[in-house]
Amino acid sequence: MNEVKIFCPATVANLSCGFDIIGLCLEGIGDEMVFRKKELPGVTITQITGADLPYETAKNVAGVAAQALVDHLQLDYGFEIEIHKKIKVGSGIGSSAASAAGAVYGINLLAGNPLTKKELVPFAMIGEAIASGSLHADNVAPALLGGFSLIRGYEPLDLINIESPSELYVVVIHPHIEVKTSEARAVLPEEVPLKSAITQWGNVAGLIAGLYTENYELIGRSVVDVIVEPARKNLIPHFEELKQSALQNGALNSGISGSGPSIFALCKGSQIANIVKNTFNKSGKEFYTSFDVHCSKVNNTGVIII
């Protein structure tokens, strides 16, 4: 194989109670990337559409991730990469993670699949870090593996992939406003009450139990964030109104996607998901100059060849 085209999906990280440790993969929304082997060593980005991103390999998320993997595999040939962004930069649904995950997946394919998807995660993390400023896996892991990714810890990386219950849908509204990462970080408390931390780890435990037992109501009761959401929600105008409208229309629960500004709602079944989608569309028109709404199942596959 000398050329391959792939689809790398968007993701929702910081899943409420699972702040910093749980992300999920979206279906039907993602970037496309094309990879070509070339004789000369090195990684060259030959085309970028859909976003204004650097072509220089060392400054591009996909370039850095690809180069990290190429270095590891000690390949004596090189690659050309085309990046066709469909996920808006700064949307809070893993735009840079999709590029990083796609890059390592594409390179690995053309190199004859020496690594598993799970083994690719650390290289994607290196790429994504140049956009997010820190090494984290709760977007790149679900983008690669699909379903839910639990990152138990980082020293060393301990990643558990959990398949999504089949009727679990995600509705995401992306208001076209900017939430600065620095500001989203600045509002995080350095210390939290032990009582709140216990509530949060009870909810995290409930969410994991709900996923394994396909207990949608338990998932809904558990996707509650008593620590980060209260600190960050004021950075997203109309967050609370949108969340409440999702709940009133039957969503299992709702919260901030990544560090915002996107807001997600989890729903059981397509019927409720569509109602919540319509609600988000209606509210979006009222609240924002510009926005997108996405609605799909959780994607249990992750990045794929197209």
Place this chain on the structure above:
Amino acid sequence: MNEVKIFCPATVANLSCGFDIIGLCLEGIGDEMVFRKKELPGVTITQITGADLPYETAKNVAGVAAQALVDHLQLDYGFEIEIHKKIKVGSGIGSSAASAAGAVYGINLLAGNPLTKKELVPFAMIGEAIASGSLHADNVAPALLGGFSLIRGYEPLDLINIESPSELYVVVIHPHIEVKTSEARAVLPEEVPLKSAITQWGNVAGLIAGLYTENYELIGRSVVDVIVEPARKNLIPHFEELKQSALQNGALNSGISGSGPSIFALCKGSQIANIVKNTFNKSGKEFYTSFDVHCSKVNNTGVIII
């Protein structure tokens, strides 16, 4: 049925990362209780062996739990209860919880089983609260239901029962020293660093995932408490040496049982469990004037008729 004899097992609560939310049930160690219907209404404690506990119903954990259930069921007859304590009071393996769980189980049996074991939990909690000073379920729930109990939250009580992987053993050493509940509470931090809280909820999530997937190594990596154990371990002389000896001898992990002084070690398989048991026995002789060591599988049944 007018008379029944039951066995109500000991339990390990505050399971490291699962402080306040996860407990497990032990096999082969527990109290025995006998219940007899009587014509006159009311609950009478007729015999207590193995511990110096009050006979007055309103001051006895079993009496209070039993009365709470009798009141709820609006029974027009009464009960006599014999309590034969085998679990030492103040050991940190759910002595009062066993009495409370046993009481509601026995009464419910003689009343014709109107409630499920899960429905009995709140009544057992009421009994146990007079010993522990607060309503909590992470001892009474596993004593009733067996396996692991996850208490997601209390408003309302949200209890998830998780069956133990079949090869999971628990070794417990109970040094005969007193850890005052008031002191164990006083050393708890009111606030914790967000970073530690995230580590803890990653571990809790890993533990739940490990239980559902029977991944013993993941369970071992996850049963780590970065918040409460560092604060409480100095209340138990030689805690760190015992923990390290368990780890060096192959235990999956080790921590404080309840609020101490008992120390538990989780092990995969009887062979390793027996080695850890021997290690605890050897160290116990060196460190303490008096102690007990218990070794068994996790008990997936909970309270039973004998």
